[in-house]
Amino acid sequence: MTADPVLNAIRDRRSIRKYTGDPVSDDAVRAILEAGRWAPSGMNNQPFRFLVLRKSDPRFEALAGLTKYTHIVRGCDAMIALFLDKKATYHEQKDHQSAGGCVQSMMLAAHAMGLGTVWLGQMMNNAPQVLEALKLAGDDYEFITVLTVGHPAEPGTANRKPLEEYMLEAF
Amino acid sequence: MTADPVLNAIRDRRSIRKYTGDPVSDDAVRAILEAGRWAPSGMNNQPFRFLVLRKSDPRFEALAGLTKYTHIVRGCDAMIALFLDKKATYHEQKDHQSAGGCVQSMMLAAHAMGLGTVWLGQMMNNAPQVLEALKLAGDDYEFITVLTVGHPAEPGTANRKPLEEYMLEAF
Numbered sequence: 001m002t003a004d005p006v007l008n009a010i011r012d013r014r015s016i017r018k019y020t021g022d023p024v025s026d027d028a029v030r031a032i033l034e035a036g037r038w039a040p041s042g043m044n045n046q047p048f049r050f051l052v053l054r055k056s057d058p059r060f061e062a063l064a065g066l067t068k069y070t071h072i073v074r075g076c077d078a079m080i081a082l083f084l085d086k087k088a089t090y091h092e093q094k095d096h097q098s099a100g101g102c103v104q105s106m107m108l109a110a111h112a113m114g115l116g117t118v119w120l121g122q123m124m125n126n127a128p129q130v131l132e133a134l135k136l137a138g139d140d141y142e143f144i145t146v147l148t149v150g151h152p153a154e155p156g157t158a159n160r161k162p163l164e165e166y167m168l169e170a171f
Numbered sequence: 172m173t174a175d176p177v178l179n180a181i182r183d184r185r186s187i188r189k190y191t192g193d194p195v196s197d198d199a200v201r202a203i204l205e206a207g208r209w210a211p212s213g214m215n216n217q218p219f220r221f222l223v224l225r226k227s228d229p230r231f232e233a234l235a236g237l238t239k240y241t242h243i244v245r246g247c248d249a250m251i252a253l254f255l256d257k258k259a260t261y262h263e264q265k266d267h268q269s270a271g272g273c274v275q276s277m278m279l280a281a282h283a284m285g286l287g288t289v290w291l292g293q294m295m296n297n298a299p300q301v302l303e304a305l306k307l308a309g310d311d312y313e314f315i316t317v318l319t320v321g322h323p324a325e326p327g328t329a330n331r332k333p334l335e336e337y338m339l340e341a342f
Contacts, residue, residue, distance in 0.1 A: 163205060
């Protein structure tokens with residue numbers, strides 16, 4: 001096994017905010033969810049819960065209105081909403097770290113399949129309204145994010161500081 | 172590009188708690204850090220800070236004593252400690268989510284290179300002591316975790332619930 005496909009996917013994945021409108025197959029969405037399923041979690045508590053919303057779902061447009069990135073959501077073909085099951089969570093920070101690993105796994109899987117995603121962290125600011133629109137009880141579930149999924153209509157851009165600026169000591 | 176190497180890495184990566192003791196090259200550690208560098212972060216705030224500790228470093232043994240998994244740490248060849256730079260953070264939960272994506276990227280990169288890691292989330296319980304051992308100010312940095320890195324001496328095991336149990340609605 002060569003490491004390159006994985007290292008390249010990690011390096012080359014971009015947030016994709018414009019989509020062609022071409023449909024994303026159920027199989028592709030399922031492969032993304034499978035990637036999320038395999039994400040590690042503290043104590044292996046597996047607190048992740050998923051909800052897939054297709055364009056035809058009336059709740060799709062409701063959620064599109066619960067972010068300032070409405071135009072991005074409207075352009076995508078499927079939304080994957082991620083929640084934590086409060087019956088499974090055990091440590092706020094660690095559970096949120098696990099959720100981030102889950103999102104990253106799903107985004108990398110989508111990228112590997114030629115699909116684009118964006119992590120709509122901003123929507124978390126409207127978590128109570130999202131839960132209400134989905135008729136989910138806040139006592140049961142914590143809303144993490146929506147991942148938009150579609151075929152990229154743009155390459156995406158990214159910038160990162162050089163590695164030295166991440167290092168607390170030279171390496 | 173076929174998606175399989177990435178999807179397989181996500182599915183097949185395991186926590187590796189036993190290492191052969193063979194050295195891990197600087198280049199391999201650097202490739203892992205590079206993977207972490209490319210992790211997404213909210214508002215692209217890039218709050219991640221890394222510190223690499225080799226076995227020869229006196230602080231290696233100090234950190235090994237700050238977890239109940241001392242035996243795992245002692246067996247690895249390198250530790251990558253992950254912190255958040257408090258000058259860069261902006262939202263506790265989102266920053267921790269980003270940190271989790273960073274850890275996952277590093278673990279996937281290591282796995283792709285045939286290396287094993289384990290995410291020592293438990294060490295976060297001793298964050299003040301870790302910061303003290305590393306002479307880092309808690310006002311400046313938040314300790315997230317240590318990732319142990321080594322050549323796997325065991326295949327690792329994992330179990331996950333079936334996807335249906337992650338789904339809030341059938342898909």
